[in-house]
Amino acid sequence: MNYANIKYYDISNGPGVRTSLFVSGCTHHCPGCFNEIAWDFNYGSPFTKEVRNQIFAASQPDYIAGLSLLGGEPMEPANQRELLPFVRNFKALYPNKTVWCYSGYTLEQLLGQEVSRCRCEVTDQLLALIDVLVDGPFVQAQYDISLRFRGSSNQRLLDLPKSLAQGRPVLWEDEPVFSTHTM
Numbered sequence: 001m002n003y004a005n006i007k008y009y010d011i012s013n014g015p016g017v018r019t020s021l022f023v024s025g026c027t028h029h030c031p032g033c034f035n036e037i038a039w040d041f042n043y044g045s046p047f048t049k050e051v052r053n054q055i056f057a058a059s060q061p062d063y064i065a066g067l068s069l070l071g072g073e074p075m076e077p078a079n080q081r082e083l084l085p086f087v088r089n090f091k092a093l094y095p096n097k098t099v100w101c102y103s104g105y106t107l108e109q110l111l112g113q114e115v116s117r118c119r120c121e122v123t124d125q126l127l128a129l130i131d132v133l134v135d136g137p138f139v140q141a142q143y144d145i146s147l148r149f150r151g152s153s154n155q156r157l158l159d160l161p162k163s164l165a166q167g168r169p170v171l172w173e174d175e176p177v178f179s180t181h182t183m
Helices: 049-058 077-093 123-127 158-165
Strands: 002-010 017-023 065-070 098-103 132-135 156-159
Touching: 002 049, 017 049, 017 098, 049 077, 049 123, 065 123, 077 123, 156 158
Parallel strands: 017 065, 065 098, 098 132
Antiparallel strands: 002 017, 132 156
């Protein structure tokens, strides 16, 4: 697997300060995609053990809230197979940090409830490690700059553990970053 970019202090792709990994390779080719250059599976640099270790080290400080996976398309089967051990190790190292994943596939496609090319032998294992799934393709006609953590209004922010437990999409409820009580 190749990656297109890593943002070590990202505040755009999930709550708090995050480490964001942009993988290479996407077959959706959404018109208006913000990262069209990452459609090519060969774009960027190899996702080596050294790169993984750099991400693990950069994610250690307490102010890093978690890891975000973007693309390209993290849920392309070839990418899932490479991301599974990486995310498994991330969760083992940082059990209190969240993992967000941005996918042009819907949860229903990823679960096999709708026919799609995204399902593979590791899909369920990877989904079980993700806290929030931002699902659905970017749709230029539904682009809305006021949306938080997504580009178009068809995309959903899903609480993945609750969605998997209930067998249906459950929207993520934003938790306040700052306490509102006073002393």
